Amino acid sequence: MRAVVSAFATLFLLTLSPSVVQAQAQPSADVVALAPDQLEWQETEEGFLMAILYGDPSSEGHYAIRFKLPPHWEGRPHTHGGAEIVTVYSGTMYFAYGEELSRDAAKSFQPGSFIALPAGTKMQAFTGDEEVVVDVQGQGPFTTHYLDDKGGQGR
Numbered sequence: 186m187r188a189v190v191s192a193f194a195t196l197f198l199l200t201l202s203p204s205v206v207q208a209q210a211q212p213s214a215d216v217v218a219l220a221p222d223q224l225e226w227q228e229t230e231e232g233f234l235m236a237i238l239y240g241d242p243s244s245e246g247h248y249a250i251r252f253k254l255p256p257h258w259e260g261r262p263h264t265h266g267g268a269e270i271v272t273v274y275s276g277t278m279y280f281a282y283g284e285e286l287s288r289d290a291a292k293s294f295q296p297g298s299f300i301a302l303p304a305g306t307k308m309q310a311f312t313g314d315e316e317v318v319v320d321v322q323g324q325g326p327f328t329t330h331y332l333d334d335k336g337g338q339g340r
Contacts, residue, residue, distance in 0.1 A: 224251065232258060238320070242327035250327070254278070254317040260310045262286040266328035269321055271300040276317030282308040286332075307332065 217239050224236040233254045240248035254276075279291040280300065286309040294300065302308065 226253070231260065240325060242325050244325050246325055247322070248325045248327060249320060249322045252317075252319050252321065254310070254312045254319070256312055256314050256316055258310075258312045258317075262307060262309045262332040264305050264307055264330045264332070265302070265323075266304060266326070266330070267323045268304050269300075269302045269323045271302065272320045272322075273298040273300075274318040274320065276315045277313055278317045278319060279311040279313065280308065281311075282306055 219238060224238070226234045226236050229235050233252055235253075236251045238249040238251055240246050242248040242250060251274075273294045273296055275296050278294045278298070279288065280294055281287060281291040282302065283290075284307065286307060288311060291309070291311055
């Protein structure tokens with residue numbers, strides 16, 4: 186019985202393998218390769234710079250965005266409609282998430298830090314004395330829901 190199962194599994198893997206290898210060998214027709222001087226920075230109403238690296242954050246599908254947050258920036262408490270993956274590239278970002286959103290509850294994240302946040306996570310970000318650069322990736326559409334009723338964001 187084991188020999189039959191083993192033979193079947195081997196046969197299945199052999200028939201599957203060429204298509205898997207072929208799929209992996211096919212380069213994407215939509216390769217995106219950007220050098221830092223090719224980024225198109227946009228100023229946001231929230232008081233920081235943003236460059237879209239990949240995709241369209243307002244539509245369905247994968248997106249990647251780079252943010253430059255100025256020194257002493259403070260974001261308002263908020264959630265996002267989709268899961269996010271955040272990577273810190275430079276500076277120290279202070280980040281509070283969960284039920285208590287305050288500077289006292291915030292943890293510091295230095296360059297190289299990685300944060301994965303499920304959709305709907307309550308969060309708030311801060312910067313200290315230096316500019317912070319982070320990448321945010323996820324599945325669009327990228328939406329932000331503020332937990333207060335104030336206009337604007339960032340200080």
